Amino acid sequence: MERMEDILDLLKARRSVRHYQRKEVSREVIERLIEAARWSPSGANIQPWHFVVVTRExxxxxxxxxxxxxxxxSRHVSEAPLLIVVCGDTKSSFHVVDCxxxxxxxxxxATSLGLGTCWIGAFHEDRIKEILGIPEGMKVVGIITVGYPAETPPPPPKLELLEILHWEVFRDTGRSFRSRVLRSGPLSVLPRILKMIFRMR
Ligand SMILES: Cc1cc2nc3c(=O)[nH]c(=O)nc-3n(C[C@H](O)[C@H](O)[C@H](O)COP(=O)(O)O)c2cc1C
Incomplete structure (x- = not known):
């Protein structure tokens, strides 16, 4: 296979974007995003996914x-002009990974097209299913907010290679789960949470 453009630059440029312009995302672009999903690997190639595209205000x-x-x-969920609700058919035991x-x-x-996105994992699944008519037997694995960015977030803290890379066998890298949570987890987003609470009042 020929070497394509270095995708690593794109991976490093991606950020979770939480403020969007009012500009709509065209149908052509939306179909391109789902086309990208269509070519994803899946356990036994079962492709247990469905994507509910939500644009109605x-x-x-x-x-x-x-x-x-x-x-x-997550206020950006209402603000984003486009939501892609990723649903997995629970009959496949790999549905969460596949989706x-x-x-x-x-x-x-989306990143390659200049769009901003954010994966949303915190939601009341039963209510989302009710609102969007998602049937029994489907799991809402995540919601992706999509839109043209109205912010350029700085790079978040990421662990160094030597903290996560194990050559041949697993060794202690000195990065316990607890230290990860303290350094890059919820505490690092505390200022954002406080800002959200403040804006709620
Ligand atoms: C499984 C998962 C759940 C997430 N849930 C939320 C969420 O509910 N709300 C939100 O604003 N961001 C959510 N995010 C985005 C993370 O906060 C974000 O990926 C992380 O802070 C790292 O920042 P980055 O995406 O810019 O690298 C989630 C990401 C993942 C992978």
Whole structure:
């Protein structure tokens, strides 16, 4: 296979974007994003995915109201002009992995087209299913917010290679789960959470 453009640059340039321009995403672009998902690998090639494309303002608002972690709402869910709700058929035991990989394809294709995205994992699944008519037997694996960015977030902290790379056998890299959570996890997003709470008042 010929070497294509270095995708690593694109992977490094991607950020979770939480503010969007009001500009619509065209149908052609949306179909391109789903086309990217279509070519994703899947266990036994079962392709247990469905993608609900939500552009209607009333639906986006309803879905946005249900996208929260305890009382902290991900406001960008209502703000984004496009939501892609990634659903997995639970009959496949690989549906979560397959849909996550397909979601990554969508996110990277969107990045290459100059769009911003954010994977949303905190939501009330039952309510989202009700709002969008998603049937029994489907799991909402994630929601991807998509839109033209209205912000350029700085790079978030990422672990160094030597903290995560194990040559041949697993060794202690000195990075426990606890230290990861403290350094790059929820505490690093505390300022954003405080800002959200402040804006809620
Ligand atoms: C499984 C998963 C769940 C996530 N859930 C949310 C969410 O509910 N709300 C949100 O604003 N961001 C969410 N994110 C985005 C992460 O906060 C973000 O990826 C992380 O802070 C690293 O930043 P980066 O994506 O710019 O590299 C989620 C990401 C993943 C992979």
């Amino acid at each position: 009333d639906l986006r608002r309803e879905v946005g109201d249900e996208a929260k972690f305890f009382f902290v709402k 996550s990989l397909a979601g990554a394809n969508i996110i990277m294709e």
